[in-house]
Amino acid sequence: MNSEDILKALSVVIDPDFKKDIVTLHMVRNIQIENNHINFDLVLTTPACPLKEQFRKQCTEAIITAFPDARVLINMTSETTSIRSNEINILPNVKNIICISSGKGGVGKSTVAVNLAYTLQRMGAKVGLLDADIHGPSIPHMLGIKNIKPEIRDIKGKHYMVPIEKDGLKVLSIGLIVDEYQALVWRGPMVTSALKQFITDTLWGKLDYLILDMPPGTGDVHITMTQTVPLTGVVIVSTPQQIAVADARKAIAMYRLQNVNVPILGLIENMAYFTPAELPNNKYYVFGKGGARQLADEYEISFLGEIPLIQSIMEGAEKGLPASEEFEAIDSIYKEIAGNIARNISIKNEEKLKEQSTIPANAE
Ligand SMILES: Nc1ncnc2c1ncn2[C@@H]1O[C@H](COP(=O)(O)OP(=O)(O)OP(=O)(O)O)[C@@H](O)[C@H]1O
Ligand SMILES: [Mg+2]
Missing domain, CATH: 3.40.50.300 (P-loop containing nucleotide triphosphate hydrolases)
Structure with a gap:
């Protein structure tokens, strides 16, 4: 299991607001794998994102589906967007x-x-x-x-x-x-x-x-x-x-x-x-x-x-x-x-x- 595998597994998670998957949106960063422990950052567009827990659940499920023994730790972070x-x-x-x-x-x-x-x-x-x-x-x-x-x-x-x-x-x-x-x-x-x-x-x-x-x-x-x-x-x-x-x-x-x-x-x-x-x-x-x-x-x-x-x-x-x-x-x-x-x-x-x-x- 490597970073590519994790990104592939996570690409089924769709952001409902931007209608694209979270990998395409570059929301998944800094993946670290140690044995069956998988850590990564999920970068949201606002710290006040109401979908935080929904994303956490979907990401965890997506990885567990692909790698049933995985232990997932997601670091929720954000970069507030601006125009x-x-x-x-x-x-x-x-x-x-x-x-x-x-x-x-x-x-x-x-x-x-x-x-x-x-x-x-x-x-x-x-x-x-x-x-x-x-x-x-x-x-x-x-x-x-x-x-x-x-x-x-x-x-x-x-x-x-x-x-x-x-x-x-x-x-x-x-x-x-x-x-x-x-x-x-x-x-x-x-x-x-x-x-x-x-x-x-x-x-x-x-x-x-x-x-x-x-x-x-x-x-x-x-x-x-x-x-x-x-x-x-x-x-x-x-x-x-x-x-x-x-x-x-x-x-x-x-x-x-x-x-x-x-x-x-x-x-x-x-x-x-x-x-x-x-x-x-x-x-x-x-x-x-x-x-x-x-x-x-x-x-x-x-x-x-x-x-x-x-x-x-x-x-x-x-x-x-x-x-x-x-x-x-x-x-x-x-x-x-x-x-x-x-x-x-x-x-x-x-x-x-x-x-x-x-x-x-x-x-x-
Ligand atoms: N949901 C609420 N429940 C109880 N009291 C409230 C509530 N919302 C506002 N108030 C009270 O109503 C009064 C008017 O509120 P506020 O001063 O926030 O209105 P405002 O629209 O800013 O007024 P202004 O147009 O004068 O600037 C205040 O005394 C405030 O404490
Ligand atoms: Mg006022």
Whole structure:
């Protein structure tokens, strides 16, 4: 039994997203064989891959089928894909920039952004979180970092901001730098130029995902931002309520405008239903049922998952410790959503890379 035999055995394992086998996709690396012990790396396109355990099982089965005595040890690792570094020089070390957006205010963008950032990090990714809501920054409160001032570093005469490290996450918020009352009177162009600086003049370092918590609405700031900073995609948050759904529809339309054109990674239904702690099997649809899911179907957008209205989610935001860190049930909801987002990003990146590779080099 040699490496070639192992690769042959593993070539029956198909990646369902890329519709090719894992050997052709160069996911199997560093094969080591010692007697009947077989070790290898399986390189995934994201550390948050929801198919990790499925791959582990299929690979083990494939080898055992070919070599019944084999003892298989798979080292799951990842190289997060990116299309950003190929096309621009703004933050080439940040592989994916995702913005969390909604039409309507107060639907839970910031809460979702914070919990997703923690969850992606716990799944093994390097994550940054930027509070882009200049007029109502809530991240400092939600992470309990309100009174920390980011360091300003001078590099060759140019000033850069250093994000605050909170539990391994890199975080920056306009609320930490600019007086909140002062920022209230800023006009659109000032807001956009400040935000741009927060992205380009900040030492974010190497990140798999930079999450932008956007302000509510579909205004000038949103459009200019998306044109200034090439984004990987946007996640739309909505409650099931028709008023929120109507505004989410406007947000989808805006991101799909030809001059904006940001891929929509999917839709999250927040506050989908209420479950009292003492009656965990009861669901009360206080904001209506499934409005956001229907919207996703209507626009053929991926439905990323639903998050119930839970008192501890609100309390976590109040006390500066995300509920997904504390409660297993909430963690598993966010894990599923984070996995779906990471998976959709990998698929979109792959499609884009394929498109780029089919364009002749001398094409106009
Ligand atoms: N699933 C949930 N269960 C319970 N409370 C929640 C949930 N999601 C959000 N909240 C609470 O709802 C309120 C609004 O949430 P959040 O600030 O995240 O919304 P937002 O969309 O960012 O608002 P804005 O548009 O003002 O930026 C907060 O008090 C938050 O704690
Ligand atoms: Mg917010």
